[in-house]
Amino acid sequence: MKLTIKKFRVTGNHWNHREFDPNNAEDLNEYKYFLQHQRWKNTCPFLLEWPFLDMIQMIEGKIVRQHINKIIKDAKQK
Numbered sequence: 001m002k003l004t005i006k007k008f009r010v011t012g013n014h015w016n017h018r019e020f021d022p023n024n025a026e027d028l029n030e031y032k033y034f035l036q037h038q039r040w041k042n043t044c045p046f047l048l049e050w051p052f053l054d055m056i057q058m059i060e061g062k063i064v065r066q067h068i069n070k071i072i073k074d075a076k077q078k
Contacts, residue, residue, distance in 0.1 A: 020046040022066035031059050048050050 021027050027046070034040055034056075044055055052058035064071075 016043075017045060017047045019049065020062055022059075022063045028063075031063075 003034070019033075030041070030045055046055060048055055049058060051060065
């Protein structure tokens with residue numbers, strides 16, 4: 001039995017929003033700006049995806065899932 005990942009949008013208004021991509025430098029810079037200033041440059045540009053209920057938890061979860069192997073590898077080298 002093959003499992004597939006289904007994506008569901010939680011937010012309704014999404015005319016200028018996109019999915020957060022943890023490999024995209026522009027998306028990471030948007031999140032970095034949020035961390036530094038505690039606000040988005042304009043409005044949050046990302047779609048909130050199910051099963052997440054919070055934008056920040058979604059972004060951090062995606063970053064960790066995408067980069068966990070590199071983080072572990074770097075930690076072992078120290």
